Amino acid sequence: MRLTQRRRQRQRSTQGAAAGRRVALLLLAAALSASAEPWSLGSFRLCSSVRLPWVDQNASGAAYVPESNTLWVVRNEPPGLFEYDTSGTRLLRWLDISWLKDTEDLAYIGGGRLAVVEEGPGGGIHVFDIASGRHVESFNVANPRTQEYGNEGLSYDPGSGIYYVAQEKWPRRILAVRPNGDGSSQWWNVVDGDAAYRGVGDIAAVAYVPQLGQVFVLSQESNRVLRSTMEGRVLQELWVTGSQPEPNEMAIYKVDDCGA
């Protein structure tokens, strides 16, 4: 999730694999929006859908980089990072990250850096400098999980330096991760999704919105985006559709109307 003052649109992308595990949530919005309630899920409109060139399968997450006004997409198998224009139709660049494993989501963390999360046990968060393409930092995330139902979503709070990670199932939860600077990290539960998000079957992505101090949470199995407080209170829900089984499509939602 990334915010820009120049746009009053939100984009959301869903890429669902046959296995039903690869989905991304990306929100872009203006701090000063013409919309009466700029973050209200009720004002989201599905405007278009694009097939991402060069990524035929296994697209699993997206992030917006305001400095370049471009989108980055991560592929989980084989792992790769792809930069597109904001229409999602033109590939600008790609980075080989095939030394990583099952890279399920990415987040722009500011300062020209992207962070990527790996799903399975022992998988960590890996930070890349966009300009040079170089890997700059890695740290483990030690929450108990399985290869099949692990860390599926990633977001970042630039104010606190905390990463928010969505664990898909067993348990479904939102956890906070703070790197220690030595390759390890501390983690703790923020939202117990088994209790708080009883209406949905899984958590596939999370987007923390600093302006609200809230999260938007995507459930692929239940075709829904939830807007939730950090205490897990669901404020709003939006039913969405995703494309399956070809997980290379990005659905673009905007606020109020598609012409903006």
Ligand SMILES: *[C@@H]1O[C@H](CO)[C@@H](O)[C@H](O)[C@H]1NC(C)=O
């Ligand atoms: C997509 O991922 C699956 C494993 O999850 C793999 O078998 C398949 O080859 C990948 N697709 C491509 C085009 O690499």
